[in-house]
Amino acid sequence: MPGWLIPAIVGLGGGIFKGLNAKNAGKALGTAAMKAGALKAGAATKAGKIQAKAAKKGGKVQVKGARGAMDAIKKYGQKAIGAQTQYLDKQVNVLRDAESRSLADVTKYGNLAKDRLELAGTEAKGYYEPYRTVGESAVYSMADLYGLATPENPNGGPGLSDEAIAAWERSPDYVWARDQAIKAADRSAAARGGLRGGGHQRELVELGEGLATKNFQNYIGRLSELAGMGERVAGNLSNASLSTGGNVATVLGNIGGGRAELISDTGGKLSGVYGATGDDLAAIYGDIGSGIAVGRASIGDVKANALKQAAGFKASGILSSADAFAEAITGKANAQAAGNVAAGNVLGTAVSDAFNNYAFNNALKSGTAAV
Numbered sequence: 001m002p003g004w005l006i007p008a009i010v011g012l013g014g015g016i017f018k019g020l021n022a023k024n025a026g027k028a029l030g031t032a033a034m035k036a037g038a039l040k041a042g043a044a045t046k047a048g049k050i051q052a053k054a055a056k057k058g059g060k061v062q063v064k065g066a067r068g069a070m071d072a073i074k075k076y077g078q079k080a081i082g083a084q085t086q087y088l089d090k091q092v093n094v095l096r097d098a099e100s101r102s103l104a105d106v107t108k109y110g111n112l113a114k115d116r117l118e119l120a121g122t123e124a125k126g127y128y129e130p131y132r133t134v135g136e137s138a139v140y141s142m143a144d145l146y147g148l149a150t151p152e153n154p155n156g157g158p159g160l161s162d163e164a165i166a167a168w169e170r171s172p173d174y175v176w177a178r179d180q181a182i183k184a185a186d187r188s189a190a191a192r193g194g195l196r197g198g199g200h201q202r203e204l205v206e207l208g209e210g211l212a213t214k215n216f217q218n219y220i221g222r223l224s225e226l227a228g229m230g231e232r233v234a235g236n237l238s239n240a241s242l243s244t245g246g247n248v249a250t251v252l253g254n255i256g257g258g259r260a261e262l263i264s265d266t267g268g269k270l271s272g273v274y275g276a277t278g279d280d281l282a283a284i285y286g287d288i289g290s291g292i293a294v295g296r297a298s299i300g301d302v303k304a305n306a307l308k309q310a311a312g313f314k315a316s317g318i319l320s321s322a323d324a325f326a327e328a329i330t331g332k333a334n335a336q337a338a339g340n341v342a343a344g345n346v347l348g349t350a351v352s353d354a355f356n357n358y359a360f361n362n363a364l365k366s367g368t369a370a371v
Contacts, residue, residue: 015350019343026339030332037328041321048317052310059306066298073291080284088277092270099266103259110255114248121244128237135230138223141167145220173222174215 140150144167147159168174 009354013350015346015353018350019346022342022346023336023339026336026342029335029339033331033335034328037324037326037331040324040328044320044324045317048313048315048320051313051317055306055309055313059302059309062302062306063299066295066302070292070295073288073295077284077288077291081281084277084280084284088273091273095266095269095273099262102262106255106258106262110251110258114251114255117244117247117251121240121248124240124244125237128233128240131233132230132237135227135233138226138230142220142223142227145223168216168219171219171222174219177215 140152141164142148143150143156144153144164145160147157147161149156
């Protein structure tokens with residue numbers, strides 16, 4: 001066996017051994033890269049799940065807070081509505097009570113004024129009443145003289161009736177004038193000595209006829225005067241009644257006007273109170289509605305964001321896991337390729353060395369080798 005062959009065989013075997021070790025080392029590095037990639041991918045997936053779960057949990061906490069805020073808005077909104085309604089009832093009761101007391105006062109003092117006016121009217125008519133009664137009697141006496149109808153004689157009768165004449169003859173001016181004339185005639189006859197004589201009797205008859213004619217006219221005139229007085233008094237009574245009635249009507253009108261004004265004023269105030277309360281209640285309901293709408297919108301946004309974040313975290317985990325696996329596969333391929341290249345390089349070097357030894361020995365034999 002040539003001397004150079006043994007070192008060549010040994011070098012070639014060492015190269016083969018080194019190449020196999022390099023290849024195995026590449027495989028081992030590839031396997032380690034795969035394991036590391038799997039662990040990294042699993043960790044990324046698990047982290048994505050944990051982040052997604054945390055995002056959902058955070059969303060639930062925010063939703064719970066938003067619902068709590070909505071419940072608080074409803075609760076305190078209802079309290080505000082109750083307080084507003086209670087205050088409205090108090091205002092209405094105060095206005096109604098004031099209206100009731102004012103109406104009672106207007107009616108009370110109005111009735112007092114009416115009673116005073118009616119009393120004054122009654123007293124005034126009482127002062128006129130005697131004169132009216134005398135005038136009425138004079139009218140009826142004249143009606144009896146002419147046979148006209150009266151309340152006691154509604155059908156009337158013949159003029160100058162015995163009753164009418166008797167009434168005239170009972171009149172004080174006629175009785176006094178007759179008695180005075182008779183006394184004067186008696187004294188004159190007595191002075192002449194013919195008190196009961198025929199001349200004295202004729203004188204009394206003539207005196208009576210003349211006195212009757214003269215006094216009857218006076219009697220009619222006095223009855224007319226008394227009737228005129230009664231007419232004037234009746235007019236005054238009528239005016240007094242009308243004046244009293246007008247004043248009473250004015251008082252009653254003032255009472256009615258005052259009551260109407262009070263009722264209208266109270267109605268206006270109540271309308272204002274109801275209107276203001278309605279505006280306040282509308283504002284409260286509007287705030288409640290707005291708050292609930294905002295809360296619901298917030299809940300929707302929170303849920304959407306939580307789902308979006310959870311999906312993002314999951315997707316990120318999946319992508320990171322895929323990147324880790326891809327990186328592991330690439331690392332494995334690179335390690336195996338590096339091992340194969342290293343093994344090839346080692347074998348190539350061993351073969352090259354063996355050939356170089358063979359060439360050198362041949363050169364020595366031929367004497368051409370360089371020293």
